[in-house]
Amino acid sequence: MGTEAERNGEWAEVTPDAARRLLTAGVQAFAERGYHATTTRDIAGRAGMSPAALYIHYKTKEELLYRISSVGHRLALGILERARDGAGGPAERLADAVRHFVRWHAEHHTTARVVQYELGALGEEHYAEIVGLRRETDAAVRDIIEDGVRTGDFDVPDVRGTGLAVVSLCIDVARWFTSDGKRTPDEIGDLYAGLVLRMVGCTGHRPGDHR
Amino acid sequence: MGTEAERNGEWAEVTPDAARRLLTAGVQAFAERGYHATTTRDIAGRAGMSPAALYIHYKTKEELLYRISSVGHRLALGILERARDGAGGPAERLADAVRHFVRWHAEHHTTARVVQYELGALGEEHYAEIVGLRRETDAAVRDIIEDGVRTGDFDVPDVRGTGLAVVSLCIDVARWFTSDGKRTPDEIGDLYAGLVLRMVGCTGHRPGDHR
Incomplete structure (x- = not known):
C-alpha cells in the first residue's frame, strides 16, 4: 500500500530519519490492521528497529498516531490556506483549493484514511488540538466562499453547510481512490473543481469539459 | 454509540433474535476497536451470550462482518432503487435519492462506518459480492442522472464521474455526522439534495433556501 508520494516527500519535515521511518511504518500498520490491533512491536519491526528504539522517538503508540x-x-490545512491566500478571484481560488485538496487525498489516501x-x-488533549486544525480547514474553505458571495461571483444561501460539504466531498476521495483506478488524481481534481463551482452557484462551468 | 434508528428497525430482517443481537453487538465492537482488534468472544459478551452460542449463527468473525x-x-441500495423507480421527473427523483441516502448514512452512521x-x-468471495452491490448503487444514481440528461433537465458532461461524486458526498456524511451536531439528518438531506441538483446543472435551485 501507499503511493510514491506517500513513501517520499510527505514526511520530509519529520527528523531524524528513524522517527520518519517509524511514522511511515505506523501508517502502513494502522491502515492494514487498525490502530487497536497494531502493537508498537509491529511498527518497530516494520521499520527494521527494536521496540526499545521506537520508545526513544515515541513514548506511546498514541503519540505516534498523534504525530x-x-x-x-497540517499539510492538508496548508494546501487550503495557500489557495485561499493566493492570487485570482474567488472562483479561481476555490477551484485551486479543491484541485490541490483532492489531489492530496488521492495521493496520500493511506495516510488520510488513518x-x-x-x-x-487520540488522547483528549491531542484530539482537541486536531479538532482545532479541522476547524481551521473548514474555515479556509468558508473564507473563499464568503469572498465569492461578497463579490457576487457565488450564490450560496448556506455558506457554512456548503463549505462543510465541499471539504467532505474532497476528503472522501481518500476512501475510494485506488492507484489502479481509471482516473488520475489530477483528473479527479479537475472534475471536482468544476462540480464545486456549480455547488456555489458559479455558473458557466461545465465540469469535465475542460480536460 | 448508535442512534435509535440503529438500535431498532435496521436489522429487522435478521432472524432469529439471537443472530440479530450478535450483529448489533458486532457493529458496536468493530466501530469502537476495529475489526482486527475485536474477538468473537468480545462480541458474544456484548450480546450477553457465550462464544459457543455465537458459532451457532456465525461460523467466523468474517462471516459476521459479511452479514x-x-x-x-442492501438497505442503502434499496433506498436508491426506490428513488430511481419512483414517480416524478429526474430532478425530483435525484433529490429524493440524495435526501434518503443522506438520512440513512446519518442515522446509521455507526453501521455505515464499519x-x-x-x-x-472481507474474504475474497464476500468482497466480490459486496463490490457487486456497490456497482449497483453507483448505477442507480447514474440511471437518474442519465434520465435527466436525456430529458434536458440536467447538463452533465461526465455522467459517471458526477454520479460517483454524488454517492461519495452522501456516504461521507457517516464519517462526520454526530447525533449531537447542529443539523438533523433531514436538514443535511435537504441541503445536499439542493447541492446535488446544482452539481448536475439543474438550475433554479438555491440549496438551503427551502428549509
Whole structure:
C-alpha cells in the first residue's frame, strides 16, 4: 500500500530519519490492521528497529498516531490556506483549493484514511488540538466562499453547510481512490473543481469539459 | 454509540433474535476497536451470550462482518432503487435519492462506518459480492442522472464521474455526522439534495433556501 508520494516527500519535515521511518511504518500498520490491533512491536519491526528504539522517538503508540495525524492535518490545512491566500478571484481560488485538496487525498489516501478513521483513538488533549486544525480547514474553505458571495461571483444561501460539504466531498476521495483506478488524481481534481463551482452557484462551468 | 434508528428497525430482517443481537453487538465492537482488534468472544459478551452460542449463527468473525456489510449495502441500495423507480421527473427523483441516502448514512452512521472502513477484511468471495452491490448503487444514481440528461433537465458532461461524486458526498456524511451536531439528518438531506441538483446543472435551485 501507499503511493510514491506517500513513501517520499510527505514526511520530509519529520527528523531524524528513524522517527520518519517509524511514522511511515505506523501508517502502513494502522491502515492494514487498525490502530487497536497494531502493537508498537509491529511498527518497530516494520521499520527494521527494536521496540526499545521506537520508545526513544515515541513514548506511546498514541503519540505516534498523534504525530501522523498532526503532520497530515497540517499539510492538508496548508494546501487550503495557500489557495485561499493566493492570487485570482474567488472562483479561481476555490477551484485551486479543491484541485490541490483532492489531489492530496488521492495521493496520500493511506495516510488520510488513518488520520480520518482513527481520530477516536487520540488522547483528549491531542484530539482537541486536531479538532482545532479541522476547524481551521473548514474555515479556509468558508473564507473563499464568503469572498465569492461578497463579490457576487457565488450564490450560496448556506455558506457554512456548503463549505462543510465541499471539504467532505474532497476528503472522501481518500476512501475510494485506488492507484489502479481509471482516473488520475489530477483528473479527479479537475472534475471536482468544476462540480464545486456549480455547488456555489458559479455558473458557466461545465465540469469535465475542460480536460 | 448508535442512534435509535440503529438500535431498532435496521436489522429487522435478521432472524432469529439471537443472530440479530450478535450483529448489533458486532457493529458496536468493530466501530469502537476495529475489526482486527475485536474477538468473537468480545462480541458474544456484548450480546450477553457465550462464544459457543455465537458459532451457532456465525461460523467466523468474517462471516459476521459479511452479514453486517451485506445487510447494510442492501438497505442503502434499496433506498436508491426506490428513488430511481419512483414517480416524478429526474430532478425530483435525484433529490429524493440524495435526501434518503443522506438520512440513512446519518442515522446509521455507526453501521455505515464499519461497512465502509472494514471492506478489506472481507474474504475474497464476500468482497466480490459486496463490490457487486456497490456497482449497483453507483448505477442507480447514474440511471437518474442519465434520465435527466436525456430529458434536458440536467447538463452533465461526465455522467459517471458526477454520479460517483454524488454517492461519495452522501456516504461521507457517516464519517462526520454526530447525533449531537447542529443539523438533523433531514436538514443535511435537504441541503445536499439542493447541492446535488446544482452539481448536475439543474438550475433554479438555491440549496438551503427551502428549509
